[in-house]
Amino acid sequence: MMQGLNFWKQKKRIHLDYASTTPVHPEVYKAMQPFFSEKWANASAIYTEGVMVREVIDGARAKLAHILNVRPADCIFTSGGTESNNLAIIGLIENLHGTGIAYETMEIITTRIEHPSITETLRSLEKRGVVIRYIPIDSDGRIDVPALQTLLSPQTRLVTCAYVNSEIGVIQDVKKISRMVRAWNDAHDTTVRIHIDACQAPLWLPCALDMLGVDMLSLDAGKCYGPKGVGVLVKRHWVSLNPIMFGGGQEMGMRAGTENTALIVGCVEALVRAQKYWKARSEKIKFLRDFFFEKITEKLPHALVNGSLTHRVANNVNISIVGYDGEYAVITLDAQGVSASTRSACGVGKGNGSAVVQEISGDTARALSTIRFTLGEESARADIIRAVDALKNYMTLMKPQTEN
């Protein structure tokens, strides 16, 4: 344990896995701090302390609603992105089921490159009889929007996909998707809802709902310098959901459990900060990321880039060096002081390489050799040089299995 404590004080580590989670920003921490041991009353209490906590939560909700261009009542605080995704999808289908619609007659359209909190949630509904359809994804990792149109049917209830893919960083054309689905709804008198998982977006892309045109959007504070354990499901007022957790009727009846004042305040602070400066941040980090790709091309000519280079979030570098095991690369990079990953932390330890890269490339060797680097606000040019050098060292050290 002593060794452990010393470790945390080391300064020379290079962190390049910001998509998995971020530290809490000092400003965010400062905002949260009073709500642990000072202003700790239950927001449902009717005495002064409770009322004041309620006002803090209402204020935070209004602040968030303002930056997302929705009503405060559209913002449901959850325990994180995973819960937001579960609530959006299960909540919608259970609500429809409650109105008498059989599971077997409901269809959800998604892709095969989603985060486990989407795919596993859909699998749980598939067990109930709901039909899941998959939009083709091109080799760049982008949704084929015309193909999506051909999948829509009178039985379609929901289209759900990530705004930014958590592994390869590919940005979907959400506006185009929502425009198309809305046109379909108008023409066919249907109500297909659109949900996007925007957990990887707030630091790098605009998330206002009027602009995106979606009905529901999931956010997670722990991916954008806020605390872990808190997220938001933004749900426009015309969408009816059933809760997935039952109890005291908090969060407009959508999410039971004592309101977590500190985490809610921290979540809003982080999201507001993320959205306020997304453009400048994005431009700055994109420049670094492109430098990263340049260095890779220069020093590791065999590396293949996974996912579109043009429709790509500012902080994502995802490559495969076929023949070099991705997981082993991550461990070897770690030994050299560089933190990277093979894929989403939620998908780690499940073997068989990156399902996302497998899907877009159809190439198992490529999926097994995936390495994801994701930059943060703190990332610098020197970090990238060190990461590429570490990768080069690893390759020099290893004889690839395919080049025996």
Added chain:
Amino acid sequence: MMQGLNFWKQKKRIHLDYASTTPVHPEVYKAMQPFFSEKWANASAIYTEGVMVREVIDGARAKLAHILNVRPADCIFTSGGTESNNLAIIGLIENLHGTGIAYETMEIITTRIEHPSITETLRSLEKRGVVIRYIPIDSDGRIDVPALQTLLSPQTRLVTCAYVNSEIGVIQDVKKISRMVRAWNDAHDTTVRIHIDACQAPLWLPCALDMLGVDMLSLDAGKCYGPKGVGVLVKRHWVSLNPIMFGGGQEMGMRAGTENTALIVGCVEALVRAQKYWKARSEKIKFLRDFFFEKITEKLPHALVNGSLTHRVANNVNISIVGYDGEYAVITLDAQGVSASTRSACGVGKGNGSAVVQEISGDTARALSTIRFTLGEESARADIIRAVDALKNYMTLMKPQTEN
């Protein structure tokens, strides 16, 4: 807002609503603090920082398991007591349903005095067809154990009740209940599971599972000087549950979502502290509570005590002063600097008085005039004197509706 900030610095407020939530204890806060902005890696990451966070979480889990006398893998961290209760009940029934058992053939036995996170969860299952049966409760608020036995049938799957009632503080004889259910299981070759909601217990009563004999137990950190937004479902290894949230398969596949290191560490710190000193704390506060009851008898002879005086948690004082509206009393007490409540914060704002007091007394006037005081570690004799005086002032001020 300025007024608000000044308010928090006032020192003269008397808090007597510790059952609704507690502040985070300084020791607990200190334990959590490093995991926001220093040791913030994702526990699923395979590089050094991730592995060290994983070790911290594993260490916390082992520490908790030790004081509860269970295996570490039996402790599932959740977002709080509400989620723990939902997971225990829905998780069990969905798991049985998945093995081919029809909802309509499953029965759950509970009481009519449970917390909304139990009653609303059961209501959601009732909509699927599950049959809910209610154990008679005596006028003291205690479960009629022989009557429970007559409710057991081959279709019974679960018995669920609170260890300590959150409103009237009545302690159920969990040992007797579990012994009886186990004997029934042995005699009838059934597997009726026992779940208890122990969210109000850790500060005042022993919670080790071997002693209680239950299969599942819910805990909440925010009720025992830990952070809000985190709890535990203790589930013995022989119980199979389905998760209620799907994703990255964290928490042994039982609860998806990035592990919330800070809150998990805080939760364990709070629960260990709560259990370590429960006996001394209980004795000390019981003494104060009995003084509270004496003062009430002396100054407010019309007050009726709700719930058993002998089988009662150390910190609970719940009375009715018939004819005096409970909610109005709480507001008037608040104006005099005393925080109390009418019932569980999760049940507030739903009108019609305390459902618990209604159930045990069958007296609506009594249910409408309920006032709950719950003491904390910080409570002192002077607080009680002031609270009783404030209550007396309120009664002097008001003409009761029934005494026109």
